[in-house]
Amino acid sequence: MQLAIAIALGCCALGAGIAMIAGIGPAIGEGYAVGQAIASIARQPESKKDVTRTMFIGCGLAETTGIYALFIAVMLVFVAPNMFVRLITGA
Amino acid sequence: MKKRKTDAPSAAEKDAVTPAADALASDPAACANVTADCAAPAAESAAEGVVSPTSAPISSAPAPDAPAPRRLRDRFIDGLLLVLAALPFVACMVLKVLTTPASEGVEIHGAQVYFTIPMPIQPLRVSEAQVVSLAVVLSVLFLCLYLTRGLSPRGHSRRQIICETVVGAADGLVRDNMGERFAGFAPFIAAVMALSALSSLSSLLGLFPPTSDLNVVGGWAILVFILITVYKCKGGIGHYLKGYLEPFFVMAPLNVISEVATPVSMTFRHVGNVLSGVAISTMIAAALDGLSKLVLGAIPFLRTVPLFRVGLPAVLSLYFDLFSGLLQAFVFAMLSMLYITTGFPEEKYLERQQKKRAKAARRRAKS
Numbered sequence: 162m163q164l165a166i167a168i169a170l171g172c173c174a175l176g177a178g179i180a181m182i183a184g185i186g187p188a189i190g191e192g193y194a195v196g197q198a199i200a201s202i203a204r205q206p207e208s209k210k211d212v213t214r215t216m217f218i219g220c221g222l223a224e225t226t227g228i229y230a231l232f233i234a235v236m237l238v239f240v241a242p243n244m245f246v247r248l249i250t251g252a
Numbered sequence: 253m254k255k256r257k258t259d260a261p262s263a264a265e266k267d268a269v270t271p272a273a274d275a276l277a278s279d280p281a282a283c284a285n286v287t288a289d290c291a292a293p294a295a296e297s298a299a300e301g302v303v304s305p306t307s308a309p310i311s312s313a314p315a316p317d318a319p320a321p322r323r324l325r326d327r328f329i330d331g332l333l334l335v336l337a338a339l340p341f342v343a344c345m346v347l348k349v350l351t352t353p354a355s356e357g358v359e360i361h362g363a364q365v366y367f368t369i370p371m372p373i374q375p376l377r378v379s380e381a382q383v384v385s386l387a388v389v390l391s392v393l394f395l396c397l398y399l400t401r402g403l404s405p406r407g408h409s410r411r412q413i414i415c416e417t418v419v420g421a422a423d424g425l426v427r428d429n430m431g432e433r434f435a436g437f438a439p440f441i442a443a444v445m446a447l448s449a450l451s452s453l454s455s456l457l458g459l460f461p462p463t464s465d466l467n468v469v470g471g472w473a474i475l476v477f478i479l480i481t482v483y484k485c486k487g488g489i490g491h492y493l494k495g496y497l498e499p500f501f502v503m504a505p506l507n508v509i510s511e512v513a514t515p516v517s518m519t520f521r522h523v524g525n526v527l528s529g530v531a532i533s534t535m536i537a538a539a540l541d542g543l544s545k546l547v548l549g550a551i552p553f554l555r556t557v558p559l560f561r562v563g564l565p566a567v568l569s570l571y572f573d574l575f576s577g578l579l580q581a582f583v584f585a586m587l588s589m590l591y592i593t594t595g596f597p598e599e600k601y602l603e604r605q606q607k608k609r610a611k612a613a614r615r616r617a618k619s
Contacts, residue, residue: 221583225517228524235531 162249169245178236183230190223327400333398340387344459345352345549347383363465383466388450389460392443418442429589433598437589445470445585452526454579463577464527466519469567473515475523476588480514480595487600519588529572537565 172204198216297392317553351364370376399415422442427435448463455461462468485492496507540560 180524213522217579218583218586221521224525225521228521228528231528232520232524237526239531 166246169240173237173241177234180234183213184227187224187227189196191220194219253340262554333394335392337394340390341457344384344387363460380460381462384454384459385462385468392446399531429595441585445581448584449578455573462528466523467520470519473519477515482590483592484595488595491600522580522584525576529576533565533569533572
């Protein structure tokens with residue numbers, strides 16, 4: 162019983178860690194977007210306001226996949242263990 | 253100088269109101285939609301409702317240049333409204349302090365369920381998220397009532413300038429992003445933004461931020477989804493349904509999925525950001541707790557003092573609570589504007605209107 166619970170908890174933690182690999186994508190994407198925004202501001206400083214606003218919206222959109230992964234990781238860390246333990250112990 | 257500064261926004265206000273009124277008059281259905289949808293987050297629209305009538309009779313009612321001495325009653329009502337704006341948050345904090353079960357250390361849990369109401373299908377659970385979001389709605393409502401009190405066509409009170417700036421900014425944002433046709437959406441968008449931003453910021457008071465609950469943001473996203481669908485149907489329901497079969501009829505299931513994905517992704521984006529902020533700041537608080545225990549553990553009397561939890565988490569909450577919450581409010585509003593505008597089939601709609609008008613003219617000629 163204890164072994165089963167330990168395996169379930171360990172796998173939850175491992176799964177959360179693996180899920181957060183998805184954070185790589187948004188990080189690269191946002192870095193690229195911000196870099197391009199800075200380049201365009203350097204070229205046309207008068208368009209700073211528009212570029213910054215658009216960049217923030219773009220970053221918010223690019224974050225989405227990372228947020229999905231984070232959501233799953235949070236679920237795996239905080240919600241799933243209780244559920245599995247309850248399932249295994251039959252309570 | 254100050255007077256000119258005041259006059260400029262009110263003139264801009266007048267300009268802003270008239271085209272909007274024209275646009276809405278030519279499109280009564282849209283007007284009905286907008287008002288119906290604004291009824292739920294009534295706060296901002298209440299502000300709008302108070303603003304527009306006052307800015308209309310600019311020429312007819314010349315106001316006295318010197319501000320009249322403010323009476324005691326006015327001042328009392330002002331104070332009352334401000335207190336009423338702050339009261340919901342205070343009430344929520346008291347409720348939270350009274351109902352939170354005592355626990356050891358730092359932990360993360362969902363919204364606390366206060367009580368359940370028996371309902372036919374499923375018991376209705378009234379949780380912290382609902383209570384705090386209602387408090388936010390009430391607070392915004394009273395704040396708007398406070399800001400829009402005593403508006404005058406030539407007023408130059410500080411309050412009026414703030415008010416005009418906010419309304420002008422919302423109007424400008426909607427006009428820039430949605431175009432002249434959808435200018436009537438400004439109250440709705442402003443209401444969504446204010447609700448979302450204040451809900452996220454309520455975590456600064458130690459309350460449960462309603463935006464970290466899937467149900468609250470899901471409700472907003474469903475509201476926006478209904479709006480999107482209604483505006484997609486403006487070109488005729490047949491045209492809307494045909495949109496699913498493009499480019500081939502085989503793509504229909506994928507199109508349905510992408511349609512459903514819109515509210516889902518909007519919800520998850522907003523909730524995920526706020527929730528991750530809450531989770532990370534809680535974990536940091538726990539870690540700092542452990543650190544201070546490690547450092548001060550050997551000293552007998554200082555053992556329980558959370559030394560590192562004083563002040564340090566506040567710096568991090570600048571990003572996780574303030575910046576992220578406000579940015580997500582902005583992104584949510586921008587996306588709803590974008591989806592509504594891009595979904596609207598303008599050519600088809602104009603075509604239909606023209607056909608309708610021709611039909612009506614023919615009928616009139618016949619009779």
